[in-house]
Amino acid sequence: MIEVQDLRHTYDKRVALDGVSFAVRPAEIFGLLGPNGSGKTTMFRILSTLMIPTGGRALIQGHDAAKDPAALRREIGVVFQAQSIDVKLTAAENLTHIGHLYGLKGAALKQRVDEMLRRVRLDDRANERAETFSGGMQRRLELAKGLLHHPSVLLLDEPTTGLDPGARRDLWQYLQVLRDEERVTVIVTTHLMEEAEKCDRLAILSSGKLVALGTPAELKREIGGDVIVLETEHPEALAEHINQRFGVEATALDGKVRFEREQGHRFVTDVVEAFPGEIQSISVAKPTLEDVFIHRTGHRFWTEDEQAKQAEAAGKKKKKK
Structure with a gap:
């Protein structure tokens, strides 16, 4: 066809x-x-x-x-x-x-x-x-x-x-x-x-x-578990510590820590206990197509409005310099 x-x-x-x-x-x-x-x-x-x-x-x-x-x-x-x-x-x-x-x-x-x-x-x-x-x-x-x-x-x-x-x-x-x-x-x-x-x-x-x-x-099944997102003051450091402690591929993305794990609702308990006081909020969700995009590309699926805001913010930074 x-x-x-x-x-x-x-x-x-x-x-x-x-x-x-x-x-x-x-x-x-x-x-x-x-x-x-x-x-x-x-x-x-x-x-x-x-x-x-x-x-x-x-x-x-x-x-x-x-x-x-x-x-x-x-x-x-x-x-x-x-x-x-x-x-x-x-x-x-x-x-x-x-x-x-x-x-x-x-x-x-x-x-x-x-x-x-x-x-x-x-x-x-x-x-x-x-x-x-x-x-x-x-x-x-x-x-x-x-x-x-x-x-x-x-x-x-x-x-x-x-x-x-x-x-x-x-x-x-x-x-x-x-x-x-x-x-x-x-x-x-x-x-x-x-x-x-x-x-x-x-x-x-x-x-x-x-x-x-x-x-x-099919695309969402490739994620192989739940998608866990953590809010924290130091996402890069926390992502590295989670990688070292639990052997998962945690990444810092847009100021948050993101990783994938089967039975995520159980696993987050271990994470919170391992890093007391470092985690401000937690979300556990089933994979979406945006998660597939992140999984394959390593970055978010920016909408047109978000792209416009990013461009505006970048323009303001240039003017300040």
């Missing part, structure tokens, strides 16, 4: 993709998970034929994204993060316009427009301008545009950006219907852990490299 083979891309001297390979199975929801700068947006642009890779190949239904983009475009529907509908047109007019671009016309086009509006539950608003729609309704109209020409693969770039929780839930329910009933393969980029959990399988990217591949459950 979809094969990515040793895909590489650079912007001037910056490496965006560094030899990424994976395959996507028919009729599955496949997630590209990564923070900003991980390479997932570059991957999306290559798969949607907007960009030619520096090296490697991306194949969809046997069509090479770089060598045969016209044939590949007939196989894919694309929903970009940025809005692409014309809000001054009605829902039906938006779909009719995109239908003309795909060579559809007459009764066949009208039938397909009516069908798609029913599928995304906008048939009762067909003749109303898109500017009167909520964010969730506009997103459903974007989906209808992407699916109008019966693609076998749907590519979505951060599809729930700007949606409220209810609209996000509706979108994911619809993607599951597409997979189960229409047998559409869905590739979705996201930086949200809760959305990645809904995917059948994931490729986790960091700094242009593929760092993990598998189902959410």
Whole structure:
């Protein structure tokens, strides 16, 4: 269905993709998970034929994204993060316009427009301008545009950006219907852990490299126990002492001590008794996808807001100097 083979891309001297390979199975929801700068947006642009890779190949239904983009475009529907509908047109007019671009016309086009509006539950608003729609309704109209020409693969770039929780839930329910009933393969980029959990399988990217591949459950099982986080005044020193005393791989991360251990709720008692007065708080939790990211990369999965705060803090430090 979809094969990515040793895909590489650079912007001037910056490496965006560094030899990424994976395959996507028919009729599955496949997630590209990564923070900003991980390479997932570059991957999306290559798969949607907007960009030619520096090296490697991306194949969809046997069509090479770089060598045969016209044939590949007939196989894919694309929903970009940025809005692409014309809000001054009605829902039906938006779909009719995109239908003309795909060579559809007459009764066949009208039938397909009516069908798609029913599928995304906008048939009762067909003749109303898109500017009167909520964010969730506009997103459903974007989906209808992407699916109008019966693609076998749907590519979505951060599809729930700007949606409220209810609209996000509706979108994911619809993607599951597409997979189960229409047998559409869905590739979705996201930086949200809760959305990645809904995917059948994931490729986790960091700094242009593929760092993990598998189902959410498989990836979390590799942690091999509970995740324990300790707050302390001297995290580096405490991490070293825990390593020496108990032989675990404790690390200082973001001012806290973090390590993994089976039956963590029992083990923390030994740690507290071994270092009285040094530990201010303790958390013991089952592994998450963020823990998988930390396990594979050694650093946290920074969100866009956290990255912005870090950049702001770094800028203030430079000014003081």
